[in-house]
Amino acid sequence: MKINLRKSIAIGASLALTAGLSLVGNVAAQAAPLTPTAAQLAAWKGKEITYYFYQDSAAELDTTKKQIADFEKLTGAKVKLDVIPFTSLDTQLQARIAGGNTPDVARLNNPGFYHNVALPLEQYLGRNYVKEFLKGSTTQVTHPTTKKLVGVPYDLTINGPFINLDLFEKAGVPVPTSWTWPELIATAKKVQAANKSEYAFAIDKSGHRVSTAMSHMGAYMVDSKQRNVLRTSPFRAEKAIKMITDLYVADLAPRDLWIGTGTRYSSPTAVFLSGQLPVFFSGNWNVAGLSEGASAAKFRFAAVPNPSGLNGGGWPGGKFLMAFSASKTPDLAAFFVRFLANTEQMEEMCKAAFWMPTRGDLSESGINYPKRASDMKVFLADSAKTPSAAYGIQSVPTLTGPIYNKLRDLMTDVMAGKMTVKELVQTQITFIDQQLATLKK
Template sequence: MRAHRRAWLAAACLLVLTACAPGPLEQPPVPPGPIDPASFRGQSLDYVYFTDGPDEAATRAQLARFERETGARVNLQIVPFGDLEQTLQGRINSGQPPGVARVNNWRPYADALVDLKGYFGAHYPDRFVEGTALASQTADGRMPAVPSDLSMNGPLVNVDAFARAGVPVPPVDKPWTWDELVAAATKVQRANRMESAIAIDKSGHRLSSVLSAYGTTMMGPDGRSGMDPEKAGRALDMLNRLARSGGLLSDFWLESGSRYKGANELFLAQRVPVYLSGNWQVGQLAKTAKFNWAAAPNACAERCGGFPGGKYLIVFSGAPNPALGAYFADWMNSAEAQRALDEQAFWLPTRKDLLAAGIRYPAREADMAVFLAEVNRTPRDTYLANGSPVFDVSAKLLVREFGRLLVGGQDVPDAVRNVQAGVAELLAKVGS
C-alpha cells in the first residue's frame, strides 16, 4: 500500500470510527396498545431538518396538518446539511437531543435512537420497499430509522440535441447498454458540436451506478469488501477510455480534489447531451433548462437499474417524549403524508403501496415515472451497499482513485486494488 493511501485511509478511518461506530440501541417501552395521539395534545416536538429546496413548503404543510390533528406543536429547526451531524452530535452530547431529525445516514447516531419495532411491531419494515427497509435496520434486526424518501441515479438527456442528430431516446422498458449509450451520446455530441458526450456528477455515488451496471458494488452484505475486481475493472476501464477519447471531461473530475461537484451546469449550458445524475434534478431543470430534455432509464451492462440514495427520519431516545417522536415519524410516512410530500417535492416513495399505485406529480410526470420504474429494477445489493456505515467515506476513496486513473497516475488494476483494499480496511476499523 502506497504511503499516500495509508495517510488518507488513516484520516478516513478516524472519521468513520468517530462518526459511524454503532452502539446499543435504547429500547422504547412497548405500549400495551396503539399509541393514542390524543395524549400528545399540548406537547411539543423539536424536528431538526435540512432542506433540498421545494420540500420545505411541502413539509411545512404536513406539519400544520399534524398539529391540527394531534394538538401537538412541531418546532421545525432547519440547519444547513453541512452542519447537520455536528448539530445533532452536539445536542446528543449535551443531553438535549431533538425529538426527530431528517438525515441521510442514521448510523452516526445509532446509540441514541429508539428501535421503532418496539412501537409498531416486528412487521413494521414490511410496508416499505425492501431495499430501503433493509438499509433502515441493524444486522440483528432492529429498526432505528424510517425510510422517508428515496432517490435514484439516472441519466437525463437533451432531447433537442438527440432529435437534431436523428438518434432515438430509449423507452423506459428498453434501456441502452452502456456501449449503446456511449455510442449514442458520442454521435449526438459530434452532430451538435458539443464539448463532450456524457457528464457525470463528481460523486462516488454516481460512479457506483456504473459499478452496479457491470455487476458489483464496493461492499457486500456480509460486511466485507464485496467488489468483484474483474467487473469493477471493466466498469472503470470503460469510463477511462471514454475520458481519454474526450467523451467524459477529465478536467471537471480533477479540478476540485475528492469533493463532490454536480455537473448540472455542463448540461444546462448544452455542453453535453447526456447527464448522469438523479431524480432530484427534475424540479430544478423544469424551471431552468432552455431546451427540451427528458429522463432515460439507466444503461445496462451485466445488469440494469441505478444506485439508490435517500433520507430517513430518526427518533431520539433521550428526547422528552420518544413516543411522540415515534408517532410523528410514522405519521409523516403514512400513505397520505408521504404521497403529498412526494408530489410537491419530486421525491420517490419508500412505501410499497405508493410505489405500486404511482405518484401524480404536478409536472414532468413522465420523467418521474422513469425514475419510479428504476426502483424495482435496481439490484438489492445496491441498497445494502448504500446503507453501509462506511459508504460515504468509501465513495470519496473511489472518486480519489478514479481521479488518479484519469491523470495517468495508475492503471485500472491498481485503481481497483486500491479501492478494494481501502474499503476492506475501513470495514475492519468499524468491526463490520
C-alpha cells in the same frame, strides 16, 4: 398518469434481503388513524421539536413546510425547521450530537452513522409499524445488534441518466429506449459534436453513482453478507471505471468539476442546466430540481433508461427519517416521524417532489404523478430491473460513505494520471478489507 409502483419499486427493494418473499405479504394493513389522544394533545400543547432537514428541490421544502403546518394544527406542538445544505448534512449533525444539541428528528442520507443515538420507534409506534414499509427498504434503519427499527425509509432513489432533448433533436439522434455503455458514450459524443456543446457526458462526483456503471458490468464492492466481493471480479470494475475516467481525461466530461473540487462532493447539475450537456448521469431525486431549472432555462430534458451490460437497472439509495433518543419529547418526535411518513403525507410529497414511495400501501396503489410521469416511469422500470447484488453494500450502512468516497478519490488520481485503473481497483480492494475489519472490532 397513474403508475403502478408495486411491480417496480417493490421488486427492486425487496430483492435486497428478502429474495423469494412476496412483498404483498409483508405489507401490513393501513396504519391506525393518525389522531392523537386527548392525553397526548394535552402533553404536547406548546411543546417544540426541531426538524433537521435538507432539500433536493424547492418542492420538497415547500411541501415540508405545508406538512409541518398541518402537524402543528393537529397536535398543538411547534416544529422548528432547520434547513441544512446537503454537503454539510452529516458534518453538522455529528457536531450537534457531540455538542448536546441533537435535533428531535432528522432527514438523513447515511442513517448508519446514527444508529446508536436513534430513538427505537417500535416502543412508540408499535411492533407492526415496520410492516407499513417495503421490507428491503428498512435495512439501513434497523439497528445492527438490537434489530430494532430506529428510523423509517422516507423515499427510494434510483440512479439513472437524463438527456437534453433539445440537443438530441438538433443532432438528429433519437431518444434511446435501451442502450449499452459503449452506445451511451458514442451517442453522447455524437450529440456533442453536432451541437458543439462544451461536454458530452457528466456524472455526479460520487462513488455511489459510479457503482451503477460497475453494476452494469457485473462488479460490486460488498455483498449482503458483508464480504468484499470486489476482488472476485476486478477486471469488470476496471472496465466500468475506465469508461468513465477516460471521458474525463479526454475532456468530454467536466474534469474541473471532479479534480478541481478536491474531497468535496460536486454535481454537474448546473452544467446540465446550462444546456451544454447531452447526457447527465444522476438519479430520480433530481427530477424536481431539473424540472424547475430546465423550465427557467427553457430547454427540454427527459430521463432515459440506464445502460445495460451483464446487468440492467439502476443503483438503489434512499433518504430516511430518524428521531433521536436525546429528544425531550420522544413520543412527539416519534409521532412526527409517523406523521411525515404516513400514506397521505408521503403521497403528497411523492407527487410534489417526484419521490418514489417506501410505503407498502402506496407501492400497491401506485402514485398519480401530475407531471413528469414519463420520467418517473423510467426510474420505476429501472428500479424493478436493479439486481439484488446492488443492495449488498447496504448491509454495511456505516461503511458505505467511506467506501464510496474512497472510490471517488481514487478516480481523481486516475483522471490526473497519478494511478492506473488497475491500481485503483487493487487499492480499493485493500481499503474495503480494512473497513470491513473495523466491523469486527
